[in-house]
Amino acid sequence: xxxxxxxxxxxxxxxxxxxxxxxxxxxxxxxxxxxxxxxxxxxxxxxxxxxxxxxxxxxxxxxxxxxxxxxxxxxxxxxxxxxxxxxxxxxxxxxxxxxxxxxxxxxxxxxxxxxxxxxxxxxxxxxxxxxxxxxxxxxxxxxxxxxxxxxxxxxxxxxxxxxxxxxxxxxxxxxxxxxxxxxxxxxxxxxxxxxxxxxxxxxxxxxxxxxxxxxxxxxxxxxxxxxxxxxxx
Amino acid sequence: xxxxxxxxxxxxxxxxxxxxxxxxxxxxxxxxxxxxxxxxxxxxxxxxxxxxxxxxxxxxxxxxxxxxxxxxxxxxxxxxxxxxxxxxxxxxxxxxxxxxxxxxxxxxxxxxxxxxxxxxxxxxxxxxxxxxxxxxxxxxxxxxxxxxxxxxxxxxxxxxxxxxxxxxxxxxxxxxxxxxxxxxxxxxxxxxxxxxxxxxxxxxxxxxxxxxxxxxxxxxxxxxxxxxxxxxxxxxxxxxxxxxxxxxxxxxxxxxxxxxxxxxxxxxxxxxxxxxxxxxxxxxxxxxxxxxxxxxxxxxxxxxxxxxxxxxxxxxxxxxxxxxxxxxxxxxxxxxxxxxxx
Numbered sequence: 001x002x003x004x005x006x007x008x009x010x011x012x013x014x015x016x017x018x019x020x021x022x023x024x025x026x027x028x029x030x031x032x033x034x035x036x037x038x039x040x041x042x043x044x045x046x047x048x049x050x051x052x053x054x055x056x057x058x059x060x061x062x063x064x065x066x067x068x069x070x071x072x073x074x075x076x077x078x079x080x081x082x083x084x085x086x087x088x089x090x091x092x093x094x095x096x097x098x099x100x101x102x103x104x105x106x107x108x109x110x111x112x113x114x115x116x117x118x119x120x121x122x123x124x125x126x127x128x129x130x131x132x133x134x135x136x137x138x139x140x141x142x143x144x145x146x147x148x149x150x151x152x153x154x155x156x157x158x159x160x161x162x163x164x165x166x167x168x169x170x171x172x173x174x175x176x177x178x179x180x181x182x183x184x185x186x187x188x189x190x191x192x193x194x195x196x197x198x199x200x201x202x203x204x205x206x207x208x209x210x211x212x213x214x215x216x217x218x219x220x221x222x223x224x225x226x227x228x229x230x231x232x233x
Numbered sequence: 234x235x236x237x238x239x240x241x242x243x244x245x246x247x248x249x250x251x252x253x254x255x256x257x258x259x260x261x262x263x264x265x266x267x268x269x270x271x272x273x274x275x276x277x278x279x280x281x282x283x284x285x286x287x288x289x290x291x292x293x294x295x296x297x298x299x300x301x302x303x304x305x306x307x308x309x310x311x312x313x314x315x316x317x318x319x320x321x322x323x324x325x326x327x328x329x330x331x332x333x334x335x336x337x338x339x340x341x342x343x344x345x346x347x348x349x350x351x352x353x354x355x356x357x358x359x360x361x362x363x364x365x366x367x368x369x370x371x372x373x374x375x376x377x378x379x380x381x382x383x384x385x386x387x388x389x390x391x392x393x394x395x396x397x398x399x400x401x402x403x404x405x406x407x408x409x410x411x412x413x414x415x416x417x418x419x420x421x422x423x424x425x426x427x428x429x430x431x432x433x434x435x436x437x438x439x440x441x442x443x444x445x446x447x448x449x450x451x452x453x454x455x456x457x458x459x460x461x462x463x464x465x466x467x468x469x470x471x472x473x474x475x476x477x478x479x480x481x482x483x484x485x486x487x488x489x490x491x492x493x494x495x496x497x498x499x500x501x502x503x504x505x506x507x508x509x510x511x512x513x514x515x516x517x518x519x520x521x522x523x524x525x526x527x528x529x530x531x532x533x534x535x536x537x538x539x540x541x542x543x544x545x546x547x548x549x550x551x552x553x554x555x556x557x558x559x560x561x562x563x564x565x566x567x568x569x570x571x572x573x574x575x
Contacts, residue, residue, distance in 0.1 A: 184396060184397075187397045187398050188396060188397060188398070189330075189368065189371070189393075189396060189397055189398040189399070191367040191368070192366065192367055192368070192369060193363065193366040193367040194367070196366065198366065202341075209345075
């Protein structure tokens with residue numbers, strides 16, 4: 001949808017801090033997936049990351065729910081961005097987010113009671129997930145609907161992939177299965193600690209170690225190539 | 234080369250003791266205990282000790298190389314970690330699990346903190362705590378000591394294929410035709426059935442248990458030798474034992490049929506090995522003279538509390554890990570007063 005030029009002008013006048021609107025590129029999508037991955041780079045939303053990744057299906061359910069809420073709350077906030085008063089914006093965002101969380105809550109309850117029981121309170125807690133509020137405040141409230149959708153999808157899928165990265169490792173080691181399918185036969189020795197809470201910390205730490213190692217290695221290659229000092233980020 | 238006058242604060246005369254010399258002495262003190270474990274449990278214990286030590290050294294070497302800290306294997310600290318870890322595991326513990334424990338101990342307990350001197354907790358116990366939580370059944374499966382043919386054949390569970398459940402040892406134990414094998418260690422017998430093993434047996438080590446924790450007498454001798462060599466702070470083991478005795482005494486006086494006697498507390502389980510060789514870890518214990526006494530009493534008392542009221546028969550591992558965790562706090566509480574200051 002195209003906006004009339006005078007609308008933009010009034011918006012800019014009422015909110016002088018409004019950043020420039022982003023033009024849609026592939027980067028809009030990939031950023032949330034990789035460079036600004038909410039879990040492995042920004043370390044946001046750690047609570048569900050650690051709590052519900054004890055199996056692949058839980059991780060997938062949590063990731064998709066969050067992505068849904070992220071995208072749809074993003075759309076609504078982006079549509080209403082010129083009408084939400086600055087003073088009460090957080091409360092307004094929360095109301096919008098909570099609406100979609102309630103939708104997801106009922107939907108999961110209807111689709112799979114088992115998954116609903118496994119995810120427990122963490123579905124409702126999506127309301128206070130800082131990834132969603134962060135996207136709302138930093139992106140959706142300042143950008144056009146189309147770019148918001150793409151950016152939210154990228155962030156949501158990035159979050160889902162991160163959850164899956166933890167969930168699969170924990171399920172394979174802790175239960176010998178992936179999505180409930182046995183991988184190593186009945187004699188497999190499960191590593192109980194991996195599906196217990198400490199396992200979440202260990203696996204998250206291991207992944208962070210790996211990604212930081214990748215980042216440092218790339219930095220070192222760039223440094224040797226350009227001759228720039230090593231601490232130039 | 235001419236040297237000018239060197240102006241610096243005391244101490245001016247120092248004993249030339251390097252890290253690797255201390256570590257080598259500790260390894261030397263551990264060798265009789267390891268030898269006793271091999272004599273008592275046979276080939277399986279030997280394989281276990283070789284595996285934990287080998288994996289610990291390899292892990293140390295790899296992490297030191299990856300982080301560019303040079304070769305830290307030569308300081309022998311990884312050998313101690315591996316040996317101690319092997320001595321605290323059941324003799325029939327599957328080798329692949331032992332390798333996991335050694336890797337986690339060095340990697341998570343030491344290398345990620347920055348190597349020797351920076352570890353918050355005793356690396357061997359970190360590794361053991363990890364496998365205790367990961368494989369709770371395997372780590373409480375005990376096999377009899379002095380099994381016939383222990384030098385020619387291994388306990389079946391030792392050679393379990395990686396990532397598989399340990400091979401059941403029940404048939405193997407039944408085939409040994411041992412009299413009076415109950416499948417429990419003295420600690421478990423005392424805790425769950427209130428049967429106290431004769432004190433002489435647990436003092437000399439004629440009992441089942443973890444590979445190197447059985448003979449309190451031998452550990453005492455090796456520990457005393459190490460203390461005499463000034464390679465460990467004698468206050469730590471003494472206060473750990475004192476803490477355990479002081480905690481156990483009132484309960485025993487109250488009801489000797491239900492609670493273990495203080496000497497049984499001292500001689501059973503891993504308390505003796507832990508007091509002399511683990512609590513006294515130079516890096517993870519407090520640095521002040523008053524602090525180590527508090528630290529030791531804390532560990533000893535906590536061990537007895539876990540043993541008497543916790544779900545597990547043995548608690549010295551968690552007690553030491555907790556002691557390590559509060560160590561820096563104890564150090565800062567007990568800073569000595571600077572001479573001349575108010």
